[in-house]
Amino acid sequence: MTDQCWLSPQLIAQVQSLRFWVQPGKLEDLISTNLRNEIVMYFHSTLAGVPAEADVLMTSGQLPDDSFTIEQKQAQWVVSAGSTTALLHAFYFFALHYYLGDLSSARTVHRPSQALRMLNQWDNFDGSIERGYAGRSIFYANNHFIGDYARITMYARLMSSIGLNGIVLNNVNVHKEETFFITGEKLQRIKDIAAIFHRFGIKIYLSVNFAAPIQYGDLATADPLIPAVAEWWQRKLADVFRLIPNFGGVLVKADSEGQPGPYTYHRNHAEGANMLAKAVAPFGGIVIWRAFVYNSQQDWRDRSQDRARAAYDTFGPLDGQFAQNVVLQIKFGPIDFQPCEPVQPLFGALRRTNQIIEFQASQEYTGQAIDANFLMTQWEQLMAFDTRGGDESLPLRNVPRRCSPQPEFSGIAAVSNIGRDENWTGNKLAQSNLYAFGRLAWQSDITGQQVLQEWQRLTFADGAVQAVVGEMLTASNQVYVDYTAPLGVGFMVRAQTHYGPGPDDYEFDRWGTYHFADRYGVGVDRTVLTGSGYSRLYSGSNAAVYDNLATCPDALLLFFHHVPYDYRLHDGQTLIQHIYNTHFSGCQAVTQMISRWQTCAGRLPETEYLNVLHRLQAQAKNAREWRDQINTFFYRFAGIPDSQGRTIYA
């Protein structure tokens, strides 16, 4: 039976005891109908005929479209929203927090921090999921639509229950089959899926292939400035909107890692995006344009290139040139979803371009649903980063709304971590990342601790289990960082799989991800004077802070500096000793997590207990490999023994 995640049977049972009154009238539409359905069919609550008989009054109010209020008036809860979608979100919010018991009786306004709150499915039509670790796609198998609408409905509910409002249904890498999603029988099936998400206030989007006019065989070019190309897209996308009026728009990964794009025709990315934007504008659609563009044919010998600069160099000069319904979707960091990397300097620098911050709930580089890793810990730190560095504070979390000319076309997105596994996320504990992402999108200043406490209490019935989970996940992100690549140095993972250590796997490859370890030291010199000058791209005092070895935060030391092994970190220990210490302690922490988890046996369903236990055991093996390979790798270079005499294999 499929896991209900945070919408647990206990939660449903408690909400069931309430009677709801939903205001009839102007809110009557598909979403409103669905809301009543949810209350009655899914939560098994009853609808009151008149307001006086209700425990909860749900009404429309004079509020922005995306907002709602909750307050307690005598014995009644009053929930008021600016739209049917907001009322649906309000209902789930009420249900979850009623169960948690943390609703304030005073009137509280809830407005999402981010306008676009999206998940990106990297699902392929063949059923595989790129960088997915929870089974095959819930949408597709063997180049067919599975048509498991019950499962899709559950997913839409899970998304809506944490306030998400958009989903991209296919992989950003658009292969041959998916190129044809925008037409014919395939589009009919997409429409069926869209209808489900629409009931839950979620718009669907499709990743499109920039070379589609050629792939279709209709045109010999995809040059965005050739009228026939623009007209082709206008026709095709008009058809999509006519069939799916609530269609959100398209997502494009262009000129990146083998994907086609405007560069093929010597056009820039604004020219490419704007052409598509014009096609979807009449229907209120948007074009989400990914900023993940870099030279993936780099020569490791060429130090003049720095992949970290790529997005900035490409998109910085285009600020202000994108159409108003284009949104640039920018990965949080300059490289690629690493466990430890700084915030992308485009954030705070772009001021005339709509922006989405992109995270990855799927744990590509962060443990692959084997290693426990509560990603919110990292997201929280990133979102708090002051992108302006000084005088005028602008934390990353405020950038999308503040720096986007059309704030309604801004927000955050995450690569989804779900698949056909019964528990959705492979590892039960990884549900926390999906939950956290939704909460972060809605309330971007929420703390990791608050999210975690909500999730653990919503998910596990037993208090002792909640406590152990809370403790484990609180530590998990740092533990993972500790036993993997040190201090922001980046790629030391195994090539291709991106799981487990491969300290030199990328060192002489074409991906621009190097650590430059040698007998003297390690790290990437990105300083202005002697390095790539990447540090200069940051605003305000950030540039100097990163550029200066003395002020650069230890956690990012090797991202910005090439440092000798005997360099002393801020806590006084040497770099090499820090590497040894964190690798021993990180690995040991996993062993302790197993012991702690074993105290939970019998306190939760056996399948859930074993699901986590087996993954922790695999994680312990992984952590041991990381510990020993990284320690040995550096020991062989540095020749400096561990000050505590622990075993480092020669």
Next chain:
Amino acid sequence: MTDQCWLSPQLIAQVQSLRFWVQPGKLEDLISTNLRNEIVMYFHSTLAGVPAEADVLMTSGQLPDDSFTIEQKQAQWVVSAGSTTALLHAFYFFALHYYLGDLSSARTVHRPSQALRMLNQWDNFDGSIERGYAGRSIFYANNHFIGDYARITMYARLMSSIGLNGIVLNNVNVHKEETFFITGEKLQRIKDIAAIFHRFGIKIYLSVNFAAPIQYGDLATADPLIPAVAEWWQRKLADVFRLIPNFGGVLVKADSEGQPGPYTYHRNHAEGANMLAKAVAPFGGIVIWRAFVYNSQQDWRDRSQDRARAAYDTFGPLDGQFAQNVVLQIKFGPIDFQPCEPVQPLFGALRRTNQIIEFQASQEYTGQAIDANFLMTQWEQLMAFDTRGGDESLPLRNVPRRCSPQPEFSGIAAVSNIGRDENWTGNKLAQSNLYAFGRLAWQSDITGQQVLQEWQRLTFADGAVQAVVGEMLTASNQVYVDYTAPLGVGFMVRAQTHYGPGPDDYEFDRWGTYHFADRYGVGVDRTVLTGSGYSRLYSGSNAAVYDNLATCPDALLLFFHHVPYDYRLHDGQTLIQHIYNTHFSGCQAVTQMISRWQTCAGRLPETEYLNVLHRLQAQAKNAREWRDQINTFFYRFAGIPDSQGRTIYA
């Protein structure tokens, strides 16, 4: 049109001018019939009605079965052989050397050095070839028999023309489909293939799956000591021999790299092999048992294991325990077909076990039909190695006949390098390796230079091209060694593909192939006092020569010793400088090869010219990557600059 390799149109034209008289009578069998066919149909020569009218008399004589003589009596050549197969071999030998013009008029006895002269096809039923670089299989495609009997006939002719007499038709890694080659409709098709090879005096063999009794669903075990298992094999193999009377026997890769074997049942390899041997003995068949057995789940941290010891430790104690129709097929070196490794110490040590030496004509680790590499240079050195090391000299080439209790069940084998490419071997120059292997098998003391001169003259019509090819191939093997992993240190190739540099790709993996490079030095300590003791396994003075740093040949230095970078080689240069020098010179040599080859333009067919040119250009790119990655890899450890100030990327 498919390349005729060394049986070139010029050769055929010259032989065509001769009239042959083939003695009728007791030699009349299928092979003899085929011989007449070859003379008339393929070589377009004519048959003389009476001896007096012939230029060449072909007769039976009082000779061992596998031998023939050639002599000139007045105007007539007289070729005499001990069997029809030998007469066929004699015919081709005569044809080739008549064309080359190097036949002696004095009576010369030709007897093959090796009894079994075999090729191993690593072809899978799906048409792929494991470690094949010349296209797909000529036998199989998509789990069907292609039935291209013309192509198979050409292959049989090529093999027979250089004296080969055995072929294993499927990959040593026997997958599901190939398990069923020994029965039913598949065996019928195998029979058709066998009939072709039989006409050319070549026996066919099949690789079998030791777990076949289970795979077939007939038995629950494959334990060789359980009578039902032995009986199962007796029934199945008796069927094979009844259908294909000339069937040679079976090849088994057991207990290696995931293949099943006797160890599953706590039986030793003699028990496993002897069970099968009993099944084929009544029909004169043999069991070829591969000695490539090692722990492929090694822990890189565990220095107590040394993969180089594996075959010796497994099979040394079993000497004398194998049935008389079992042949142990032993890779030439202790690791795995490396460009530079010592001779396997089992050779010379085993004295009561039939032996086949295994080479790899397919260039898995030696350039993959991209890089020019005349492997005979290495084979010649290996074959000359004195396995006894001293008093009683026993070069490797004499080991199979001398140390096998049944010399007729001994010989050499090579993994074939042919595929469906028009030129058979992907790279035209790689035909030389197929030719060389046949010649080496027949005449094991032949020199590389002699083989090369034969091949270049048989293959290219133009004298200038012959000269350039001779020059390039003469240097090619050392050039390849120069720019790849230094001084016998072994695996520094990219994982999985085994092409191109990946200096650390195997360093922390489970395959037992480590180089142990650190800031002080590099190499595997296999000495008795401080290392794995592997050096001790060699006979006579070899043990001490290898064990002693001062006497160990430079070319194998890092195979046997862990050596500091400033260690001085026999020529006085330091290890690190040697690494730099050879990598610069090896890479440069490839550039020179391209220039030399370009002088051949217009002097040979355009397709052949371009075939080689494009591969040389790809090789140059590969050599440059090797040069720079290996130099940088060691420079980062050693910190010692190149004494000549050439560019080493930091």
